[in-house]
Amino acid sequence: MDGNGRWATHRGLSRARGHEAGVEAIRRIVEAAPDQGVGTLTLYAFSTDNWRRPRAEVAALMTLLRFYLANEVESLVRNGVRLSVIGRRDRLPDGIASAIARAERATAGGAALHLRIAVDYSARDAILAAAARVAGMANLTREAFSALVTGEAGLRDVDLIIRTSGEKRLSDFLLWEGAYAELHFTDRMWPDFDAQDLAEALASFHRRERRFGGLAALALEPAPSL
Ligand code: IPE
Ligand code: MG
Secondary structure: OOOHHHHHHHOOOOHHHHHHHHHHHHHHHHHHHHHOOOOEEEEEEEEHHHHHOOHHHHHHHHHHHHHHHHHHHHHHHHOOEEEEEEOOOOOOOOOHHHHHHHHHHHOOOOOOEEEEEEEEEOHHHHHHHHHHHHOOOOOOOHHHHHHHHHOOOOOOOOOEEEEOOOOOOOOOOOOOOOOOOEEEEOOOOHHHOOHHHHHHHHHHHHHOOOOOOOOOOOOOOOOOEO
């Protein structure tokens, strides 16, 4: 989710207002994703490096996260969305970690979409933490290591990574599970990203020939994981 700040600046608005518009885009895309065959959607909301931003902007983002967790759960449950939050929880402002745990419990039964929101997230830290836990362990399988990196057993690899706002970087996002992800870059700022943009990204994804290092085209599975 990139481009909130520029979206706001272009309109003479505060960056915080851009982040609010970004939350509206989350609502739109969470609603559109299951209809477009998306089974898992991971949104990059706040990276470990985003702590470097001015204190007021970090506070605005944390307030939005607090509001989202407090107000959105009911609609997530109604729409069959299971929410997970990935990333560190020990550095978040008071009360947010427990609000995350409550939201995860309340939405645990959702089967229409698995929504994962990455907060205080770094893919390299996730890999490092997993490596620290398995140091010295013999017979470690990729699957077992994956479960440690992603925090969940049996999660499929990421099929498609969409980066908005014209940037062409991975920025420490899903490095392990995105090893064979297709990449889609769009100039659209995140607050403007809508169902049609998602459809275009998925159409581009379905045109790709995925060989996973092999030669023959492999059949695409119906529910891509983003
Ligand atoms: C949102 O967009 C991503 C977050 C870190 C919340 P940005 O805040 O990065 O917006 P730009 O890149 O400054 O436009
Ligand atoms: Mg940015």
